[in-house]
Amino acid sequence: MSPECHSDFIVRTVNTPHQFSFENGVTVTDVSPGRAVGRLLVGPDSINPYGNVHGGALTTLADTVGGCCACSLGGNCVTAGCTMEYLRPARGRTIFCEATPKKLGRSLSVVQVTLTDEKNVVVATGTFTFFMLSEEQKGN
Amino acid sequence: MSPECHSDFIVRTVNTPHQFSFENGVTVTDVSPGRAVGRLLVGPDSINPYGNVHGGALTTLADTVGGCCACSLGGNCVTAGCTMEYLRPARGRTIFCEATPKKLGRSLSVVQVTLTDEKNVVVATGTFTFFMLSEEQKGN
Amino acid sequence: MSPECHSDFIVRTVNTPHQFSFENGVTVTDVSPGRAVGRLLVGPDSINPYGNVHGGALTTLADTVGGCCACSLGGNCVTAGCTMEYLRPARGRTIFCEATPKKLGRSLSVVQVTLTDEKNVVVATGTFTFFMLSEEQKGN
Amino acid sequence: MSPECHSDFIVRTVNTPHQFSFENGVTVTDVSPGRAVGRLLVGPDSINPYGNVHGGALTTLADTVGGCCACSLGGNCVTAGCTMEYLRPARGRTIFCEATPKKLGRSLSVVQVTLTDEKNVVVATGTFTFFMLSEEQKGN
Numbered sequence: 001m002s003p004e005c006h007s008d009f010i011v012r013t014v015n016t017p018h019q020f021s022f023e024n025g026v027t028v029t030d031v032s033p034g035r036a037v038g039r040l041l042v043g044p045d046s047i048n049p050y051g052n053v054h055g056g057a058l059t060t061l062a063d064t065v066g067g068c069c070a071c072s073l074g075g076n077c078v079t080a081g082c083t084m085e086y087l088r089p090a091r092g093r094t095i096f097c098e099a100t101p102k103k104l105g106r107s108l109s110v111v112q113v114t115l116t117d118e119k120n121v122v123v124a125t126g127t128f129t130f131f132m133l134s135e136e137q138k139g140n
Numbered sequence: 141m142s143p144e145c146h147s148d149f150i151v152r153t154v155n156t157p158h159q160f161s162f163e164n165g166v167t168v169t170d171v172s173p174g175r176a177v178g179r180l181l182v183g184p185d186s187i188n189p190y191g192n193v194h195g196g197a198l199t200t201l202a203d204t205v206g207g208c209c210a211c212s213l214g215g216n217c218v219t220a221g222c223t224m225e226y227l228r229p230a231r232g233r234t235i236f237c238e239a240t241p242k243k244l245g246r247s248l249s250v251v252q253v254t255l256t257d258e259k260n261v262v263v264a265t266g267t268f269t270f271f272m273l274s275e276e277q278k279g280n
Numbered sequence: 281m282s283p284e285c286h287s288d289f290i291v292r293t294v295n296t297p298h299q300f301s302f303e304n305g306v307t308v309t310d311v312s313p314g315r316a317v318g319r320l321l322v323g324p325d326s327i328n329p330y331g332n333v334h335g336g337a338l339t340t341l342a343d344t345v346g347g348c349c350a351c352s353l354g355g356n357c358v359t360a361g362c363t364m365e366y367l368r369p370a371r372g373r374t375i376f377c378e379a380t381p382k383k384l385g386r387s388l389s390v391v392q393v394t395l396t397d398e399k400n401v402v403v404a405t406g407t408f409t410f411f412m413l414s415e416e417q418k419g420n
Numbered sequence: 421m422s423p424e425c426h427s428d429f430i431v432r433t434v435n436t437p438h439q440f441s442f443e444n445g446v447t448v449t450d451v452s453p454g455r456a457v458g459r460l461l462v463g464p465d466s467i468n469p470y471g472n473v474h475g476g477a478l479t480t481l482a483d484t485v486g487g488c489c490a491c492s493l494g495g496n497c498v499t500a501g502c503t504m505e506y507l508r509p510a511r512g513r514t515i516f517c518e519a520t521p522k523k524l525g526r527s528l529s530v531v532q533v534t535l536t537d538e539k540n541v542v543v544a545t546g547t548f549t550f551f552m553l554s555e556e557q558k559g560n
Contacts, residue, residue, distance in 0.1 A: 243368070362475070
């Protein structure tokens with residue numbers, strides 16, 4: 001598959017009804033080799049008890065975009081672990097996420113994510129470790 | 141407020157419509173000093189592209205139950221950061237979460253969470269750091 | 281190799297001069313399938329600017345004991361990543377560490393560590409992810 | 421204290437005999453507001469069983485330089501927690517570390533660290549959370 005086709009394939013796979021991310025307002029807007037971006041459309045049900053965007057919604061955005069980045073050169077992956085830093089209250093109608101690799105490996109890929117609000121303030125960051133699936137493992 | 145009243149207050153605060161967690165099937169079922177438990181009712185929209193429960197849904201469960209544990213002796217908190225380990229595919233109709241403290245501090249509380257499926261298999265674990273809000277900060 | 285021989289092999293491999301851990305007072309005292317314990321003998325050069333045990337020394341203890349736990353059923357491993365929570369100031373002449381697995385996998389193992397002081401107070405905890413090396417990869 | 425004097429004070433505090441970091445070859449080479457850099461001189465006792473630089477040595481470097489960054493605008497701090505990603509085997513005579521803030525807060529500061537070898541290859545990254553000490557707390 002060409003890089004363009006592969007990127008389209010990733011985007012179509014993720015932006016699909018019944019996915020937890022998609023149903024909660026997360027869409028991946030662009031995937032290219034070594035980079036993925038996406039956004040969370042904040043709705044009335046995105047919030048925590050303080051009225052800010054829930055950390056779970058931010059992590060859903062980060063995990064989804066991060067996984068697209070990990071697979072941006074090809075392959076499939078599952079999330080092995082993550083760390084998130086919730087730096088500032090997340091507010092507004094849209095939260096943006098950019099994911100870039102720290103390492104794209106044969107077995108493990110490590111991706112950093114940066115989440116910003118509409119004023120381009122960084123509201124959260126994270127690091128996701130993905131386990132890359134071989135063709136054989138996908139059959140399981 | 142008595143411990144019983146405080147626990148009831150936490151549960152009522154979290155199990156409320158329009159919260160991201162509640163709208164996605166997360167409820168906190170019990171809070172007592174130094175412990176909180178809750179569960180995620182898995183629905184058709186809880187999944188990732190592999191058909192397993194999305195890591196974002198698991199983290200939403202963990203964050204919500206963990207925050208109740210951090211506040212179980214009183215006070216309010218916001219999540220400063222977290223780490224999650226997604227150990228095994230999460231499947232089934234219900235995922236359970238138990239949160240216990242590593243430290244309940246005046247400024248920082250650290251809480252560990254364990255997520256299990258209906259067969260009592262641990263599917264994910266995590267560690268959440270909460271920043272405890274003073275009365276003054278809550279006013280901000 | 282029998283489990284006993286394998287455990288002896290791990291301990292001998294780690295408790296050896298010129299290792300960073302050993303030269304800094306870290307020894308692994310026992311390894312059995314699914315568990316490893318060790319300790320840090322605190323010396324005049326183990327400290328940070330506050331006179332407490334340096335976080336780097338605690339992490340060295342945790343990484344070393346954690347790695348022995350990850351390999352306790354056989355195999356070799358390298359540390360892929362870790363998280364540490366420094367809960368309380370670490371003082372005294374000895375810091376103890378116990379490591380138990382969250383998951384011992386074919387490719388990834390996740391190990392939790394608990395560090396206690398001589399009064400059995402938990403001073404730090406952590407979670408280490410190890411990448412398990414196959415025979416082929418060890419040759420690289 | 422002027423920024424220059426404060427930076428000098430930090431460097432002098434850290435680059436001092438009997439500190440765990442200093443005795444293991446770690447020196448902080450420059451601190452300015454919002455940035456700190458340092459290095460690890462790799463010696464015969466810096467290694468793990470594979471002959472690479474031990475993860476504990478890398479974390480010691482990262483923690484030390486990260487703490488200087490957290491205090492680069494003033495104040496004192498203790499490490500609350502960290503995450504490290506060991507991306508590639510660390511070899512050679514010197515490992516370099518640069519620390520920049522994700523957030524410099526009144527109570528919490530979050531600092532990212534990047535560790536590179538002599539060929540400018542990133543061997544490890546990390547995120548450190550520091551609890552900032554008030555004047556009152558320093559007296560404890």
